[in-house]
Amino acid sequence: MKTRLLPVLLLFAALPVALADPPAPSAIPPSAVVFPEQSLPLRFSHALHLGRLKLDCAACHGAALTSRSSLDLLIPGEDRCTPCHPIDRGDPDKVTAAGAAPARCTACHPGFRPGGPVARVAVPRPNLKFDHRAHRERGIACAACHGDLTRVDLATRAQLPRMPLCLECHDGRRASSRCVTCHLADAGGRIQTAYPQGQLEPSGTLRGDAHDLEFRTDHRAAAEGGQAYCESCHRKEECLECHDGVMKPLDFHAADYVATHAIEARRGSPDCTACHRLESFCVGCHSRSGVAADHKGSEYVAPSEGPPGRRFHPAGWVEFDGDQLVTGDDSRGENHHSFQAQRNIRQCAACHRESFCLNCHSAQPSSRRINPHPNGWRGSRRCESLRRKNGRMCLRCHTEELAVPGCG
Numbered sequence: 001m002k003t004r005l006l007p008v009l010l011l012f013a014a015l016p017v018a019l020a021d022p023p024a025p026s027a028i029p030p031s032a033v034v035f036p037e038q039s040l041p042l043r044f045s046h047a048l049h050l051g052r053l054k055l056d057c058a059a060c061h062g063a064a065l066t067s068r069s070s071l072d073l074l075i076p077g078e079d080r081c082t083p084c085h086p087i088d089r090g091d092p093d094k095v096t097a098a099g100a101a102p103a104r105c106t107a108c109h110p111g112f113r114p115g116g117p118v119a120r121v122a123v124p125r126p127n128l129k130f131d132h133r134a135h136r137e138r139g140i141a142c143a144a145c146h147g148d149l150t151r152v153d154l155a156t157r158a159q160l161p162r163m164p165l166c167l168e169c170h171d172g173r174r175a176s177s178r179c180v181t182c183h184l185a186d187a188g189g190r191i192q193t194a195y196p197q198g199q200l201e202p203s204g205t206l207r208g209d210a211h212d213l214e215f216r217t218d219h220r221a222a223a224e225g226g227q228a229y230c231e232s233c234h235r236k237e238e239c240l241e242c243h244d245g246v247m248k249p250l251d252f253h254a255a256d257y258v259a260t261h262a263i264e265a266r267r268g269s270p271d272c273t274a275c276h277r278l279e280s281f282c283v284g285c286h287s288r289s290g291v292a293a294d295h296k297g298s299e300y301v302a303p304s305e306g307p308p309g310r311r312f313h314p315a316g317w318v319e320f321d322g323d324q325l326v327t328g329d330d331s332r333g334e335n336h337h338s339f340q341a342q343r344n345i346r347q348c349a350a351c352h353r354e355s356f357c358l359n360c361h362s363a364q365p366s367s368r369r370i371n372p373h374p375n376g377w378r379g380s381r382r383c384e385s386l387r388r389k390n391g392r393m394c395l396r397c398h399t400e401e402l403a404v405p406g407c408g
Contacts, residue, residue, distance in 0.1 A: 028164070030157045033200045035126050038157060041119035043110050046149040057142045057149075067132040074132075075123060081108075127195050129182050140169075164205055179232045191233045217252060248275050266347060278349040286351045313337065354396070362397040 049055045058065060060076040067074060078087065084101045088094045092114045094103040105112045112118060135145075143149070145161040152159060166182065169175045183200075184192040193200040204210025207229070209222035223230055230239075242249060252275075253261070265272055276282055314335045333339060341348050348357070358364070361372040377383050387394055 028162045028203070028205060030160050030162065031200070031203070033195050033197045034128050035157050035160050036124035036197045038124070039120075039122040040154060040156060041109065041111070042121060042154060043108050045153040046155055047151055047153055051150040064132045065136060068134075070126050070128055070130040072132075075121065127184055127192075127197070127200070129184065163203075167206070188235070190231070190235070193233055243274060265350060266344075272350070273346070278346065282350040283353055358397065364397070367397075 049060070050057075060080050061074055062080075063072060064074050081087065085107075086094070086096060086101075086103045087105075088103060091103075092105040092112070096103050105114075105118075109118055145165065146155070146159045149155060149159065167177070170177050170181065175181075179191050180189065186192045191200070201211040202209045204212075207222055207225055209215065209219070209225075215222075242252075272278070272282065316335055317337050337348075358367060360368045360370045363369055371377075373383075
C-alpha cells in the first residue's frame, strides 16, 4: 500500500551551469516553519549513488525535471529502486550475489522485522512555492541549491536552500525579489506568517531585523529601510495601533523606566512624541509627581509672589532683582533657560505648558512682556515669513490692538 508523501525540494538533473554551494548547514539552520521537521527512517547514500555509481539526479528524481509546484511528489518510490535492487517482498531477507545491489529490506529500512510494519517516511508539505522546471530551463544545476551531494549520505532538511542563497538570483533584476514569489500569500496579498508549525519571522540575516524581544521597541532602523518591506507581512493598522493609538502598550518600557526615562528624554532617543503628547501625558505626570514647577509656587517667579518650590533647575536659571526680572544679559550660558530653550524647546514642553512661558514672554498686559525675539526681529524677513505662513502663531502673544507697527 502506497502512502502519499508530501514533497520537499529535492534534486533534479545535473546541468552544466553550477553556482556556489549553499551555506554550511550549521551556519543558518533551515526554518522549521518553512521546512517542517521530517521523519526519514531510511538508510540511503547519495555519495554512493552519485559518486561511485555515477548516477545523475534524474535517475531517481525524474519528476523534478517537469515539476511546477512544491506540492508535487518528488521522492522516488520503490519502483525507482527495483531496476537495480531485485526486491522480493515475499523474501524480505533475500541475499544477492557478492558485489550486486542488496535486496533485503533492512538494507534500506533499518529495524524492519518480517511481518512487522514498515516505518513510513514523512516529509511534510513545505510552506513555500517553488518551480523546479523554471530553474532547470535557466540552466541552474541541482548542486547550486542543494550543494554537493556526492559527499552526503542521507539528504535531509540540511540540504535545502536558505533564503540568502535564493536572493543571489532573486535580486529584482535577474529574478523577481517580491517576497510572495516564493512565500505563500494570504487573502490580502501579504506573506502568510501563521502556520501550524509556528510563526514565520525574519531571521535577521538580511536586514538585521530579527524579530527578537528587543525588536518591538527598537525597529526604527528596519522600518526606515523601506515601508514596502514591512508591509510585506504587516498591515499599516498594526503600526497605528501603537504609534497613533489612544491606548499605548503598558509593557513597552522596562519596569523601572519612570526612574530612568529622563536620560533618554533629554537626548530625544526614543522620540517621546512618537507615542506621548507632551502637554497632556508628560506635563500631567510631572505635575502630579511634583516635578513640574508651575508659576504659583516655584523658583521661576518673583519672591513676592510666593515661596520658591523645588529647585529642579540650577541657580540663575531665571534672574530676579526684587520683583523685576533681569534682562539684557548677553553672557548667559548653558545654565540659563534661554540657552536650553533654543537648543531643545521640547525639553521645556515636557514640564511646562505654553501658557507658562506666556507669563513672561508675551505682549499681553498681564505678562512681564519679555521679548523672546532677537534684536532686529521686528520687520525682518524671518518675521514676515512666519507671519505670512501662520499669523495665528503671532496672536498667541500679540493681540490686534497690541500689534506692533508693520504687523497686522
